[in-house]
Amino acid sequence: MVQPYRHEPFTDFTVEENAKELEAALHQVEQELGQDYPLIIGGERIYTDDKITSINPNNKNEVIGTVSKANKELAEKAMKTADETFEWWRKSTPEMRADILFRAAAIVRRRKHEFNAWAIKESGKAWKEADGDVAEGIDFLEYYGRQMLEIAEGKEINSRPVENNRFSYIPLGVGLVISPWNLLFAIMCGTAVSPMVTGNTVLLKPASNSPVIAYKFMEVMEEAGMPSGVINYIPGSGSEVGDYLVEHPRTRFVSFTGSREVGVNIFEKAAKVQEGQKWLKRVVAEMGGKDTIVVDNEADLELASQAIVQSAFDFSGQKCSSGSRAVIHQDVYDEVLDRIVEITKGLDIGDTSKKNYYMGAVIDQGAYDKIMSYMDVGKKEGRLMIGGDGDDTNGYYINPTVFADLDPNSRMQQEEIFGPIVGITKAKDFNEAIDIANNTDYGLTGAVISNNRNHLEIAREDFHVGNLYFNRGCTAAIVGYHPFGGFDMSGTDSKAGGPDYLYNFLQGKTVSEML
Numbered sequence: 208m209v210q211p212y213r214h215e216p217f218t219d220f221t222v223e224e225n226a227k228e229l230e231a232a233l234h235q236v237e238q239e240l241g242q243d244y245p246l247i248i249g250g251e252r253i254y255t256d257d258k259i260t261s262i263n264p265n266n267k268n269e270v271i272g273t274v275s276k277a278n279k280e281l282a283e284k285a286m287k288t289a290d291e292t293f294e295w296w297r298k299s300t301p302e303m304r305a306d307i308l309f310r311a312a313a314i315v316r317r318r319k320h321e322f323n324a325w326a327i328k329e330s331g332k333a334w335k336e337a338d339g340d341v342a343e344g345i346d347f348l349e350y351y352g353r354q355m356l357e358i359a360e361g362k363e364i365n366s367r368p369v370e371n372n373r374f375s376y377i378p379l380g381v382g383l384v385i386s387p388w389n390l391l392f393a394i395m396c397g398t399a400v401s402p403m404v405t406g407n408t409v410l411l412k413p414a415s416n417s418p419v420i421a422y423k424f425m426e427v428m429e430e431a432g433m434p435s436g437v438i439n440y441i442p443g444s445g446s447e448v449g450d451y452l453v454e455h456p457r458t459r460f461v462s463f464t465g466s467r468e469v470g471v472n473i474f475e476k477a478a479k480v481q482e483g484q485k486w487l488k489r490v491v492a493e494m495g496g497k498d499t500i501v502v503d504n505e506a507d508l509e510l511a512s513q514a515i516v517q518s519a520f521d522f523s524g525q526k527c528s529s530g531s532r533a534v535i536h537q538d539v540y541d542e543v544l545d546r547i548v549e550i551t552k553g554l555d556i557g558d559t560s561k562k563n564y565y566m567g568a569v570i571d572q573g574a575y576d577k578i579m580s581y582m583d584v585g586k587k588e589g590r591l592m593i594g595g596d597g598d599d600t601n602g603y604y605i606n607p608t609v610f611a612d613l614d615p616n617s618r619m620q621q622e623e624i625f626g627p628i629v630g631i632t633k634a635k636d637f638n639e640a641i642d643i644a645n646n647t648d649y650g651l652t653g654a655v656i657s658n659n660r661n662h663l664e665i666a667r668e669d670f671h672v673g674n675l676y677f678n679r680g681c682t683a684a685i686v687g688y689h690p691f692g693g694f695d696m697s698g699t700d701s702k703a704g705g706p707d708y709l710y711n712f713l714q715g716k717t718v719s720e721m722l
């Protein structure tokens with residue numbers, strides 16, 4: 208019997224011993240920077256001449272590692288390997304598969320500070336964010352392992368006296384997993400192990416900004432007993448390797464997490480039945496957000512201000528769940544706005560691999576340029592309250608920025624910026640605030656800060672998002688507690704870390720025998 212699931216506790220870095228342990232891990236990881244990592248196909252290490260260079264966003268001159276880059280031929284080799292491996296892996300026992308996840312969780316837990324350090328180095332995260340990321344990865348391993356054991360028990364169905372009916376779930380086949388760089392450990396790990404523990408084989412294409420931590424994850428899975436060929440590690444270009452495998456007739460499903468633009472493109476490509484393809488591909492696509500915090504006039508205004516700042520600026524606003532919009536009741540608008548600016552003034556920003564700053568740099572030059580281009584848009588559309596500037600001399604630093612008085616339909620309040628910018632809009636009453644909150648193409652997360660029970664119940668019904676939070680911020684879902692996924696253009700609402708998630712990678716089979 209496994210212990211009941213509970214989420215991995217977070218590390219308190221105000222405790223000196225914990226801070227010292229992370230500093231030591233950062234020092235250790237610094238000694239290991241700059242190494243060259245191969246692809247892993249069927250357990251075989253393959254080096255290519257073409258490389259992806261992963262760098263530290265906080266310090267562009269620091270190379271985290273170089274990683275071999277798959278091309279179409281290697282993608283084809285990986286597909287063949289995964290296809291062959293599926294033939295026996297699909298019959299492996301759920302217990303054996305779940306045990307691999309439990310062992311992997313134990314390994315990562317033992318090496319948590321080391322993984323935190325890799326996450327900080329490769330994504331520029333603050334300590335708390337890296338720790339949350341790695342804890343969430345451990346949670347996915349523990350939670351999906353238990354979910355698989357539960358599914359394996361089967362579901363009761365009826366049988367008439369003359370028959371013996373059985374209903375069970377079987378895996379789908381080879382799946383392509385495409386992960387983003389922002390929750391570089393958690394999402395990469397969770398999206399890779401969920402199809403694997405259900406008996407599928409996987410082609411893992413991590414984001415090009417974060418391939419090194421994904422390699423470290425592969426080493427953990429091997430140490431935990433994962434057989435060769437079950438998850439194959441194939442970093443590469445989205446447009447070359449990604450497109451090739453999305454369109455491949457042997458791809459049975461695609462699990463994508465990333466931007467709306469790429470997700471929609473994958474959804475369309477995967478829908479086309481290719482020559483020789485004998486199934487309809489399943490697509491899990493978890494995409495972007497334009498997430499709103501609504502502040503009522505009957506509300507704890509300090510809580511509201513803290514929630515807005517934290518949801519907007521944690522990890523520099525680079526979460527699909529980030530609260531990039533706040534819609535505030537006119538009665539309390541000025542007071543909350545002033546407090547948001549005051550709290551924002553106190554945030555520090557710097558190289559998180561050197562010190563426990565609140566915020567580090569944004570991920571790369573492309574992100575920096577895109578986010579900075581919105582500063583001009585914001586100045587035209589609204590009132591700059593604080594921030595608005597950045598510095599990309601050594602790393603990609605952008606100061607936390609607040610724009611007020613934005614029209615709900617402005618670009619600032621409609622487009623996913625994915626950076627440390629929050630836009631504020633005034634609402635005349637609570638109902639209008641909910642209408643504004645719903646007026647984007649997205650539907651991922653949202654929060655309501657209110658002490659009015661009727662208003663909370665209205666929001667429960669009418670605020671159309673996959674993850675709705677009351678009297679707290681709109682980020683930081685916990686596996687097994689807050690199943691995560693969005694509506695509308697935020698994706699397929701697959702609800703990662705929820706009790707139904709593994710069914711995305713299974714199909715139900717009924718066998719009826721006459722007696």
Ligand SMILES: NC(=O)c1ccc[n+]([C@@H]2O[C@H](COP(=O)([O-])OP(=O)(O)OC[C@H]3O[C@@H](n4cnc5c(N)ncnc54)[C@H](O)[C@@H]3O)[C@@H](O)[C@H]2O)c1
Pocket residue numbers: 385386387388389390394412413414415443444445446448449450453464465466467469470472473493494495496526527528623625651692693697698
């Ligand atoms: N809903 C969620 O759960 C969730 C979670 C995290 C991030 N996100 C979203 O992800 C985005 C940020 O991540 P990103 O910048 O890594 O996104 P992205 O779409 O640029 O990249 C995501 C992944 O897709 C790959 N890719 C790019 N082009 C491809 C193609 N043509 N075919 C196949 N794969 C391709 C990338 O290499 C990467 O691995 C934001 O929009 C954010 O909201 C959503």
Ligand SMILES: N[C@@H](CCC=O)C(=O)O
Pocket residue numbers: 389390525526527528681682683684685691
């Ligand atoms: N699940 C995470 C967000 C994932 C996207 O970046 C949260 O709830 O904050």
